Amino acid sequence: MSVDTVSLTGWGRTAPTTAVRFRPRSYEEAAATVRGCGPRGSIARGLGRAHGDAAQNAGGSVLDMTALNRIRTVDAAAGLVVCDAGVSLHRLTEVLLPLGWFVPVTPTTRYVTVGGAVGADIHGHNQHISGSFSRHVQELELLSAEGEIRTVRPGTALFDATAGGLGLTGVILSATLRCHRVTSSWMSVDTERAVDLDDLLERLGAGDHRYRYSAAWIDLRARGRATGRSVLTRGEHVPRYALPARARRTPLSFRPGPLPAAPALVPEALLGGAPAALLNEVRYRGAPRYRIGELQRLAAFFHPLDGLPHRNRIHGRAGSVRYQFAVGHGREETLRRIVHRISRRRWPTTNAVLKRFGAGDPGWLSFPVPGWTLALDLPAALPGLAGFLDSLDEEVAAAGGRVCLAKDSRLRPELLAAMYPRLADFRSLRAELDPAGAFRSDLSRRLSL
Amino acid sequence: MKDAFGAPQSLLVLGGTSEIALATARRLIALRTRTVRLAGRPGPALEAAAAELRARGADVRTVGFDALDAESHETALGEIFAEGDIDMVLLAFGIAGDQGRDEEEPLAAVRVAQTNYTGAVSAGLVCAGALQAQGHGSLVVLSSVAGERVRRADFIYGSSKAGLDAFTQGLGDALHGTGVHVMVVRPGLVRPEPAPEPAPETAPETVPAARAASPSPAPARGGVALLASARITAARSASARFASAPLEAPSLTTTPDAVAEAIVTGLRRRSETVWVPGSLRAVMSALRHVPRPLFRRLPL
Numbered sequence: 225m226s227v228d229t230v231s232l233t234g235w236g237r238t239a240p241t242t243a244v245r246f247r248p249r250s251y252e253e254a255a256a257t258v259r260g261c262g263p264r265g266s267i268a269r270g271l272g273r274a275h276g277d278a279a280q281n282a283g284g285s286v287l288d289m290t291a292l293n294r295i296r297t298v299d300a301a302a303g304l305v306v307c308d309a310g311v312s313l314h315r316l317t318e319v320l321l322p323l324g325w326f327v328p329v330t331p332t333t334r335y336v337t338v339g340g341a342v343g344a345d346i347h348g349h350n351q352h353i354s355g356s357f358s359r360h361v362q363e364l365e366l367l368s369a370e371g372e373i374r375t376v377r378p379g380t381a382l383f384d385a386t387a388g389g390l391g392l393t394g395v396i397l398s399a400t401l402r403c404h405r406v407t408s409s410w411m412s413v414d415t416e417r418a419v420d421l422d423d424l425l426e427r428l429g430a431g432d433h434r435y436r437y438s439a440a441w442i443d444l445r446a447r448g449r450a451t452g453r454s455v456l457t458r459g460e461h462v463p464r465y466a467l468p469a470r471a472r473r474t475p476l477s478f479r480p481g482p483l484p485a486a487p488a489l490v491p492e493a494l495l496g497g498a499p500a501a502l503l504n505e506v507r508y509r510g511a512p513r514y515r516i517g518e519l520q521r522l523a524a525f526f527h528p529l530d531g532l533p534h535r536n537r538i539h540g541r542a543g544s545v546r547y548q549f550a551v552g553h554g555r556e557e558t559l560r561r562i563v564h565r566i567s568r569r570r571w572p573t574t575n576a577v578l579k580r581f582g583a584g585d586p587g588w589l590s591f592p593v594p595g596w597t598l599a600l601d602l603p604a605a606l607p608g609l610a611g612f613l614d615s616l617d618e619e620v621a622a623a624g625g626r627v628c629l630a631k632d633s634r635l636r637p638e639l640l641a642a643m644y645p646r647l648a649d650f651r652s653l654r655a656e657l658d659p660a661g662a663f664r665s666d667l668s669r670r671l672s673l
Numbered sequence: 674m675k676d677a678f679g680a681p682q683s684l685l686v687l688g689g690t691s692e693i694a695l696a697t698a699r700r701l702i703a704l705r706t707r708t709v710r711l712a713g714r715p716g717p718a719l720e721a722a723a724a725e726l727r728a729r730g731a732d733v734r735t736v737g738f739d740a741l742d743a744e745s746h747e748t749a750l751g752e753i754f755a756e757g758d759i760d761m762v763l764l765a766f767g768i769a770g771d772q773g774r775d776e777e778e779p780l781a782a783v784r785v786a787q788t789n790y791t792g793a794v795s796a797g798l799v800c801a802g803a804l805q806a807q808g809h810g811s812l813v814v815l816s817s818v819a820g821e822r823v824r825r826a827d828f829i830y831g832s833s834k835a836g837l838d839a840f841t842q843g844l845g846d847a848l849h850g851t852g853v854h855v856m857v858v859r860p861g862l863v864r865p866e867p868a869p870e871p872a873p874e875t876a877p878e879t880v881p882a883a884r885a886a887s888p889s890p891a892p893a894r895g896g897v898a899l900l901a902s903a904r905i906t907a908a909r910s911a912s913a914r915f916a917s918a919p920l921e922a923p924s925l926t927t928t929p930d931a932v933a934e935a936i937v938t939g940l941r942r943r944s945e946t947v948w949v950p951g952s953l954r955a956v957m958s959a960l961r962h963v964p965r966p967l968f969r970r971l972p973l
Contacts, residue, residue: 231850231851231852236677238678239674239675239676239677239679240852242808242809242853264807264808276677277674281808282674282758282808282809283806283807283808283852284808545677604678604941605941605942609678610676610941633677634676634677634678635676666674666809667674669674
């Protein structure tokens with residue numbers, strides 16, 4: 225097991241803190257680390273894709289789980305896979321796709337670990353059909369504060385606390401996942417442009433149930449009548465028989481190629497106002513008004529940004545903040561107001577996504593609720609951003625909505641209980657299971673989870 | 674914990690009656706700060722400061738702390754850190770002394786040096802150790818432009834601040850990579866706010882401020898110090914604006930509130946050095962290179 229002291233941040237590269245990083249290679253080493261952690265506790269960390277401080281533990285121990293990366297069994301007939309928590313969705317896709325299976329839920333990057341996916345209860349573009357990640361987990365192995373391994377099954381309180389529990393109920397060691405059957409690695413993609421926010425909401429509300437994957441890129445710089453103009457992309461897995469002859473020769477191939485990494489030092493103005501406006505304009509104008517049945521490879525459809533390693537560097541030294549909130553159906557007015565407020569600021573938001581959520585999952589701190597979600601990236605250096613996001617929080621909380629904790633790096637702790645009604649249960653379960661506080665993170669300290 | 678914008682949730686102020694420190698605390702309470710510990714010499718001033726911050730919604734407690742009693746620092750500060758994480762330490766104590774008297778009475782001069790430098794070294798190291806153990810936090814040290822190039826007019830105060838400034842820079846380099854952020858703040862002359870609250874025992878910068886605030890056209894030579902230097906530099910950079918300006922060149926003086934704002938911005942940017950106002954950076958980097966025979970003759 226390698227041990228070193230490192231300064232860690234989330235994907236947004238804000239608020240670095242220093243911790244001792246352990247890299248356990250076996251369950252025993254992980255258990256020994258948890259048992260031996262000092263008063264500042266320990267937290268598991270995967271590939272560091274959470275935007276905020278969920279996988280940091282200032283002055284304590286961080287368990288880098290990426291060395292626990294075995295896929296133990298694959299039941300190719302039933303689509304069940306048992307794997308260690310440190311296996312990435314990238315690796316799972318590489319292994320499962322040739323067997324005709326696909327990960328049940330994938331976010332916009334493949335470079336997340338299974339443990340992180342459960343801990344953040346991630347959702348993807350199929351949330352309205354398939355729910356979030358924990359819905360496809362049959363069983364978990366969880367390392368408790370005493371260093372014992374527990375088997376956790378859905379339907380129990382511990383499972384609901386762990387799914388979306390940000391690693392604070394224990395270290396997830398392995399998971400049994402139910403995968404999705406596919407017969408090719410190609411996607412059939414329908415693209416349409418929505419001229420404004422109302423148009424987008426209507427299209428999402430009317431047609432979403434017909435597609436397995438659906439999300440819209442939204443231009444948050446457009447103002448006036450064009451406010452909320454967007455490009456709606458929805459897709460389905462293509463059955464093998466529907467592939468053109470050339471693609472049918474290797475229907476399940478999966479060979480995404482990365483581009484060169486972003487340089488370590490990027491000027492902060494690179495994605496400033498004008499370049500961001502240009503990018504958004506090109507992206508909107510470049511999208512077809514209406515196109516159906518375009519064939520795309522899996523990686524191009526789900527993870528277009530994975531091609532650029534270290535892309536979080538493009539916001540410069542100050543890093544970025546990802547803000548994602550959800551409000552329920554019937555709260556479209558709040559969504560509209562927030563979109564208008566953001567677009568009036570003319571901030572360089574390039575990567576904003578609006579999606580319609582279906583039914584949520586029982587995880588106590590699981591983010592999705594039926595309704596609408598909007599996620600956007602903002603450079604942390606923008607003046608006045610902190611206060612602006614605080615005021616958005618107020619609006620979201622007043623509308624009964626919530627902010628995604630796995631992406632959060634700045635929420636006001638007082639609002640948390642209003643956003644997550646099961647928070648009290650979560651706190652009392654933690655107090656019962658882990659009275660000494662063996663599992664802590666910067667996020668749990670900041671929000672008193 | 675600090676959030677993505679560097680706003681701390683808990684604050685420890687060393688020199689709890691400093692006006693700059695209180696202005697900073699007010700701003701931070703408006704952001705995220707919920708816990709404030711005011712360390713300073715016990716007295717009505719400290720309690721009044723605590724009561725004022727408490728009224729703004731923070732959990733405030735005062736702690737007895739004497740900069741001159743370096744032996745007590747470890748225990749006094751250790752107790753504060755033992756209660757819970759401190760996200761930001763603001764080292765704001767110091768005295769300006771009285772240059773004329775201090776030159777006559779070496780012991781008074783030593784007191785200035787001991788408060789501003791020796792006391793800060795001891796308190797700074799204790800805090801640095803505690804912050805390092807918790808793996809995160811900011812140590813913000815109030816230095817002064819007076820320490821950047823020491824002048825005849827206040828070289829005793831200036832030299833103590835020069836020492837403090839150099840110490841802080843070195844400490845910042847020593848703590849680089851440990852998760853602790855060390856920031857030096859170099860304010861120019863600080864004028865009191867329109868409705869000032871007296872801060873007698875601390876706030877080194879308030880004393881030059883008092884001098885600067887004197888409206889008399891011919892105050893002590895030391896009083897005009899930086900203002901005059903500013904005017905010279907500015908005038909030489911081809912501007913007639915300062916020539917007609919009043920003695921207090923407003924572009925180069927500052928207020929506790931402006932310093933507080935600069936500190937909050939510095940936290941957000943994780944800056945290592947903050948000049949208030951920012952233009953002093955250019956002015957002082959020019960002054961720093963003026964040869965001594967010439968510097969001596971400048972009406973500073």
